[in-house]
Amino acid sequence: MKLIVGLGNPGDKYTGTRHNVGFDCIDYCARQMEIKLDQSKFKGLFGKGIINGEKVFLLKPLTYMNLSGESVRPFIDYFHIDIKDVVVIYDDMDLPVGKIRLRQKGSAGGHNGIKSLIQHLGTPEFNRIRVGVDRPQNGESIVNYVLGSYRPDEREQVAESIIQTSKAVEAWTTKTFLEVMNEFN
Numbered sequence: 001m002k003l004i005v006g007l008g009n010p011g012d013k014y015t016g017t018r019h020n021v022g023f024d025c026i027d028y029c030a031r032q033m034e035i036k037l038d039q040s041k042f043k044g045l046f047g048k049g050i051i052n053g054e055k056v057f058l059l060k061p062l063t064y065m066n067l068s069g070e071s072v073r074p075f076i077d078y079f080h081i082d083i084k085d086v087v088v089i090y091d092d093m094d095l096p097v098g099k100i101r102l103r104q105k106g107s108a109g110g111h112n113g114i115k116s117l118i119q120h121l122g123t124p125e126f127n128r129i130r131v132g133v134d135r136p137q138n139g140e141s142i143v144n145y146v147l148g149s150y151r152p153d154e155r156e157q158v159a160e161s162i163i164q165t166s167k168a169v170e171a172w173t174t175k176t177f178l179e180v181m182n183e184f185n
Helices: 018-033 069-079 112-121 142-146 152-172 177-184
Strands: 002-006 039-041 044-051 054-061 086-092 100-103 127-132
Touching: 002 018, 002 069, 018 044, 018 054, 018 086, 018 127, 018 142, 018 152, 044 069, 054 069, 069 086, 069 112, 086 112, 086 152, 100 152, 100 177, 127 152, 152 177
Parallel strands: 002 054, 002 086, 086 127
Antiparallel strands: 039 044, 044 054, 100 127
């Protein structure tokens, strides 16, 4: 049993923003894997399906980014999911737009959603797919940047990173996360 979590903020005003790329990845995975995100519980929206013989949950915490752990922890506990069978997808300003990076552990790196997960899970050792959103330029505030939309010239690269993330998630249903890291990093 695998749990794929995409971080973001609920509500129309956050749709298509850099901070919501985790939600965008979950939505794309749901379409590709034909999983309906039609269940609401654990302060989140989720769906389940079978991919390559593996039971898979897709989860979008609806707690707002900074409280993501309040959704993920109860979900893991209820379904008795081992932490090694969880992957979290989120935006990363240290990667250029269009790049993804898979890791098995790490610090929060200033990301409040990851801080919340580390706090609620009690460990920084969980699988992650970091999706590059780059850094703000010309003195733009970080908050305005991550809550802002992509520039038109970035949209194709973002779409490609979402596709690559979905492929990595699907590969993880038949391979170890380390094997998937070696393939996609």
